Amino acid sequence: MATDIAIQQLQNFIIKYRDNGMRPKSSRPITFHGLRHTCAAEWYEELREKGMSEKEAHRHVSRWLGHERPDVTRIYLASLKNNSEL
Numbered sequence: 001m002a003t004d005i006a007i008q009q010l011q012n013f014i015i016k017y018r019d020n021g022m023r024p025k026s027s028r029p030i031t032f033h034g035l036r037h038t039c040a041a042e043w044y045e046e047l048r049e050k051g052m053s054e055k056e057a058h059r060h061v062s063r064w065l066g067h068e069r070p071d072v073t074r075i076y077l078a079s080l081k082n083n084s085e086l
Helices: 003-021 032-049 054-065 070-076
Strands: none
Touching: 003 032, 032 054, 032 070, 054 070
C-alpha cells in the first residue's frame, strides 16, 4: 500500500472514532500528530522504567520519531516533567 493512502486511511479512522477516544473533560480532538506526541511520551517513560538513562531514552525516542535533533524530540516530550535537561 502506498504511504499516502495508508496515512489517509489512518486519518479517516481517527476522524471517525475520535469521540470514542477523547479524554473526559477535554475539548481537544484527537489528531494523528497528537497520537504521535502521546506515543513518544509513553515510549520514553517505558524506557526509563526499564532502567535506561534520560539521555539514552531520549536518543532512542528521537530515532523512533525520525528526528536526530534533541530540540525537536524535546517538543514531543514536553508533556513530561523533568524534561528540561534533555
